[in-house]
Amino acid sequence: MNRTIETAQGFPTRYWRTLEDGRVECTMCPRFCKLHEGQRGLCFVRGNVDGKIVLLSYGRSSGFCIDPIEKKPLNHFLPGTPVFSFGTAGCNLACKFCQNWDISKSREMDSLMDQASPEAIALAAKELGCRSVAYTYNDPVVFHEYAVDVAKECRKHGVKSVAVSAGYMCAEPRAEFYSVMDAANIDLKAFTDEFYRKICGGHLQPVLETLQYIKHETSVWLEITTLLIPGENDSDRELEALTQWVADKLGPDVPLHFSAFHPDWKMMDKRSTPLDTLVRARRIAMKNGLRYVYVGNVHDKTADSTYCHHCGQLLIGRDWYELSEWNLTPQGACNACNTPCAGVFEESPEDWGGRRVPVSMYRRAATRH
Structure with a gap:
């Protein structure tokens, strides 16, 4: 579980406590890793240095990129806009199906080649025309201090912050984190604790608590993603329970959002999710009263688009990450019946489309000198 720290002294953190046996317990997430001097937690980026928990990935990223906001996925938060995305390394879950395992399970801190201060990220996002910054690729829970500092800088420059997370964190850091976020997509990986224990190395309840906290205790716009894995979390019974x-x-x-699984990392023996499974899940969710249900990682324009829950009018047409129809009023309501559509919308959509543009912060810094 732990490995001796061999790098720099790290960035100071405050979510930890000293135990009677001399170990230091990290209180960032429900893993509560108990570490001797020189050891790292399961996330591999938080460790015990000089009797304190430090963050070893502060200011260092696995890469920066401009994405469509719909790729996070967020369909009701500033549609059509570009989002400046970045992550670091490490993760506090151990999902066997991880599709970013080369980042989330990285054991090579030197693979974090690009570096940027919080201010540099906020300025880059603004200068490149991005309406928001996304903390993504791995989970921002493990680079909490870096993400919070970036988000604070973003607010100074009028740039929004988007968290893409599994929601596996403790109450105190959760409150600090979401006080500076504007939107979040949380992975609800399944609806049984058995799935979380056997396949993710965690537990379901803390994720449910995070979802309820975001929805009821903050002003953060919330969307949810569930990756459906054949034979693991796609039964009618589980989908009924989850959506209810x-x-x-x-x-x-x-x-x-119901997303299609494809074989990866430690689950190469599983088949890809059929489109029929996603359509079935969407039908169950809508039967249970959910108004906005989407499919992901597959091409289905009908199930990717947004409709008025009152009159059925097509509100936002989507083809992959490209927006087509736009039938919302400037106030974000259906232009046929004037029923509000839940979300954060501008008077008209932007047209970033499906472009993905890598950004080198090193080159940007070099051109400034």
Whole structure:
């Protein structure tokens, strides 16, 4: 679980406590890693240095890129806009199906080649025309201090912040983190604790608590993604339970994305998710009262688009990450019946489309000198 620290002294953190046996317990997430001097937690980027938990990846990234906001996925938050995306290394879950395992399970800190201060990221996002910055690729829970500092700088420059996370964190850091976020997509990986324990190395309840906290205790715009894996979390019974819980505990206006699995990392023996499974999941969710349900990692324009829950009018047409139809009023309501559509919208959409543009912060810094 732990490995001796061989790099620099790291960035100071405050979510930890000293135990009677001399170890230091990290209180960032429900893993509560208990570390001797020189050891790292499962995330590999938080460790015990001089009797304190430090963050070893602060200011260092696995890469920066401009993405469409719909790729996060966020369908009801500033549609059509570009988002400046970045991550670091490490993760506090151990999902066997991880599709970013080369980043989330990196054991080579030197693979984080690009570096940038919080101010540099906020300025780059603004200068490149991005309306928001996304903390993504791996989980921002493990680079909490870096993400929070970036988000604070973004607010100074009028740039929004988007968290893409599994939501596996403790209450105190969660409150600090979401106080500076504007939108979030949380991975609800399944709806059984057995799945979380056996396949993710975690537990379901902390994720449910995070979802309820974001929805009911913050102003953060919330969307949810569930990756459906054949034979693991795609039964009618589980989909009924999951979607009923979302409708009852979070409300009908929280968008839910069902994404297709493809074999990766430690689950190469599983087949890819059929489109029929995603369509079935969407049908169950809508039957249970959810108004905005989407499919992902497959091409289905009908299931990617947004409709008025009152009259059925097509509100936002989507073809992959390209927007087509736009039938919202400047106030974000259906232009046929004037029923509001839940979300954060501008008077008209932007047209970033499906472009993905890598950004070198090193080159940007060099051109300034």
